Amino acid sequence: MTLEVRDLRLAYGAREALRGISFDVNRNEIFGVIGPAQSGKTSLLKCLNRTIDQVAGTTLSGTIRFDGEDVLRLRDVFSLRRRIGMVAPLPVGLPMSIYDNVAFAPRCAGMHHRADLDAIVERCLRQAALWDEVKDRLPSLGTALSGGQQQRLTIARALSHQPEVLCLDEFSIAIDPVTTMRIEDVLRELRGEMTIILVTNLVQQARRLADRTMFLWNGEIVELGPSSVVFSDTPASRRTYEYVNGIFG
Amino acid sequence: MDAIAPPVTRFARTPGVARRERLQAVAKWVFFTMALAMIVPLVAIVVYLLVQAAPSLNWEFLVEVPKKGMREGGIWPAFVGTLYLVAISLAIAAPIGVLAAIYLNEYSRESWFNRVINLAVINLAGVPSIVHALFGLGAFVYAARFGYSIISASLTLAIMTLPVIIASTREALASVPMSFREACWNVGATRWQTIRAVVLPNSISGILTGVILQVSRAAGETAPIMFTGAVFFKAVQRGDWFPYRLGDQCMALSMHLYTVSTQVPNVRESIPYATAVVLLGSVLLVNATAIAVRVWLRGRKKW
Numbered sequence: 001m002t003l004e005v006r007d008l009r010l011a012y013g014a015r016e017a018l019r020g021i022s023f024d025v026n027r028n029e030i031f032g033v034i035g036p037a038q039s040g041k042t043s044l045l046k047c048l049n050r051t052i053d054q055v056a057g058t059t060l061s062g063t064i065r066f067d068g069e070d071v072l073r074l075r076d077v078f079s080l081r082r083r084i085g086m087v088a089p090l091p092v093g094l095p096m097s098i099y100d101n102v103a104f105a106p107r108c109a110g111m112h113h114r115a116d117l118d119a120i121v122e123r124c125l126r127q128a129a130l131w132d133e134v135k136d137r138l139p140s141l142g143t144a145l146s147g148g149q150q151q152r153l154t155i156a157r158a159l160s161h162q163p164e165v166l167c168l169d170e171f172s173i174a175i176d177p178v179t180t181m182r183i184e185d186v187l188r189e190l191r192g193e194m195t196i197i198l199v200t201n202l203v204q205q206a207r208r209l210a211d212r213t214m215f216l217w218n219g220e221i222v223e224l225g226p227s228s229v230v231f232s233d234t235p236a237s238r239r240t241y242e243y244v245n246g247i248f249g
Numbered sequence: 250m251d252a253i254a255p256p257v258t259r260f261a262r263t264p265g266v267a268r269r270e271r272l273q274a275v276a277k278w279v280f281f282t283m284a285l286a287m288i289v290p291l292v293a294i295v296v297y298l299l300v301q302a303a304p305s306l307n308w309e310f311l312v313e314v315p316k317k318g319m320r321e322g323g324i325w326p327a328f329v330g331t332l333y334l335v336a337i338s339l340a341i342a343a344p345i346g347v348l349a350a351i352y353l354n355e356y357s358r359e360s361w362f363n364r365v366i367n368l369a370v371i372n373l374a375g376v377p378s379i380v381h382a383l384f385g386l387g388a389f390v391y392a393a394r395f396g397y398s399i400i401s402a403s404l405t406l407a408i409m410t411l412p413v414i415i416a417s418t419r420e421a422l423a424s425v426p427m428s429f430r431e432a433c434w435n436v437g438a439t440r441w442q443t444i445r446a447v448v449l450p451n452s453i454s455g456i457l458t459g460v461i462l463q464v465s466r467a468a469g470e471t472a473p474i475m476f477t478g479a480v481f482f483k484a485v486q487r488g489d490w491f492p493y494r495l496g497d498q499c500m501a502l503s504m505h506l507y508t509v510s511t512q513v514p515n516v517r518e519s520i521p522y523a524t525a526v527v528l529l530g531s532v533l534l535v536n537a538t539a540i541a542v543r544v545w546l547r548g549r550k551k552w
Contacts, residue, residue: 051434056359081437092432095451104446105436154432161436 002027002165002195003048008062010043010052010219017043019219020062025165030191032210032227033199036243040219041199042089045167048197049084050077066165082109085163089170091150093142094157098125098134101142101153105161120160127190128156129182148179155183159190166190167197172205184209203244207231215240298529302522310523312488319482319513324524326485329492330499331531333399334474335467337495338406343460345407346414353415354422355444373412381409382476390477400495402478409473410463417459421452454546461539465532471503479504481512502528 003025010018018040025031033041046052048064050071064071066084074080082105094101102121111117121138125131130152134145142153151171158166168187172180187196187209200206206213207227214224215237223230223240235241242248299306313323357363385405395401425448433443471479479501485492493499502524510521 049435051431054431054434078437078439081435086435088428088431088435090428092428094429094432094447096446104433105438108436108438108442108446157432157436 001025002066004063004065006063006065008044008047008064009060010040010047011059012055013057017219018047021216021219021221023214023221023224025195025197026212027195028191028193029211030187030196030198030209032206032213033197033216034201034203034206034213034243035216035222037201038218039216041216042169044216045086045169045197045199047072048165048167049081049086050074051081051086053077078108082161083164085158085161085166087151087154087158087166087168087171090174091147091154093145093150093153095141095143097139098142098145098153099138102156102160105157109161124156124159125153127159127186128152129186130156148175151175151179152183152186155186163194165195165197167199169199170201172200172202180205203231215243217243295529298522298526302519302526305517305519305523306526311527314485314487315482319509319520320516323487324502324505324527325487325489326483326492327500327502327505327524328527328531329485329490330399330479330483331468331502331528333493333499334403334406334479334501335464337399337403338410338467339460339464341403342407342410342414342463346411347418347456347460350415350418350422351444354419355440355448370412370415373408374416376409378409378470379472381405382473384408385473385477396496397480397498398478398496399493399499400478402474402499402501405473405477406467406470409470410467413466414460414463417462418456421455421459422448424455425451454543457546458539458543461535461542464535464539468528468532468535469503471501471507474501475504475507481508502531 001024005024006022007020008018008022009016009020021040021044033044035041043052046055047060048071052058052060060072062072066080071080071084094104096104099121102124103117106117106120111120122131122135125134130149133149142150145153151174155168155171171183175183184205187198190196198206198210210227212225213227213230215222215230217239222243223235223237225236229235230240231244233241235244239248310323311328312325314325316322353363353366357366382405385401385408389395389401389404390397393401395404429447429451430443433447434440438446478498480498481500481504483492483498483500485500506521506524506528509516509524
């Protein structure tokens, strides 16, 4: 068990985003999260790496157990964020060189030996399937890459601090289908090394990749089970069937 | 569907088309005239000043000290005094203003404390300089016992420029996209690491421009220094770069301009104009530097 979420509640002011959800994420699985807009998917991820702290006016309760600690009461959020990586929906190349984009997190963590950084940059860019395209222009700007390349750069940056859990928040909404497929292959390979939480609007993407899938709706878990069941003709909840098949949502 | 089909467009010159074109031409000329109206007074002022000042404009006028009760000689003590006042006031206001703006924009959250500071900054920026002058007189000359001195005058100028520096720095910081910061936080960077690696490198040109533009304000104001440290006359060696100490009173260009224009009878007519040219020239020189720095830094901007 990597993550144990128990009775997690989150409200922005008076508006409840998560209404007491509990679930476990297993080691080295791809855990899919699906649900319509406003169902609490992104809010859940923000709780996992505590970037929810940056949002003013929230109330938060419940526990998230990770490596024996309660994430929500942890003081050292910076170490937490290195262990739980996050890829945002829109690709963000930082305004620095491709090399520095990937070396940024290790440097923040105090690593400065050029040889070590070189090794990390190459490993992460290879893992993110970007190395062959950029290996000859590492000093050029990360912001000058195409959208699909920047999203793979973002993934490489998230891998650079060797997270145990990698969260991806609708990583494919701004990139083309071919790049999406390449990144999906990358994720299948990464599964051997880490746990992946895949939040997606594309039901088919969760069906293709996820071992288990959770269907969130209106801040509550409608269904959580093996993808083979959730995406079958007979899931536990009728609403799951309707959402997956585009009848509501 | 077919109920709201658009009218068929052809290239015929209907009355409607002709009217739109006329209106467009009129609008363009109105805006052009207004833009021209901005330039004409500026050119007129500069040309008029230069013509009137021509008899006195030379190197001697800049480095010579005033003689015969301001009726002869140059403006060196006032020129150096203004340099002192501007440099010291900015050396105080720029670090405080920039660091405060970084705190307000990058660290503080939405709270009553933040709103109070915002309100204070906006209101301070709108306070007339004469009120700053009275504040400086009470706070620095009397309460802090600095007396009428360069340090009192510089502090008063610093208080006056501070809110504007804070506002312009915040604007420069806010122009850095939020997504850059979030991307840094997501990989475990602290706020300071984020500021140093991403926020400052991409806002430094705007910050510097805002600070340098305050030079012209500090150099041009008369009221705040008149009450706190600038004097009518101060005996100084010709061309001396270090005639004043912090506790001394000093002369200043803006004050000198006021003096020779209104307080001294029978001044040669070209002297006030030449003083104005030196003041304007110094300010324009600094502004040109600001523009050059901005262009240079923007060329290195990374997105």
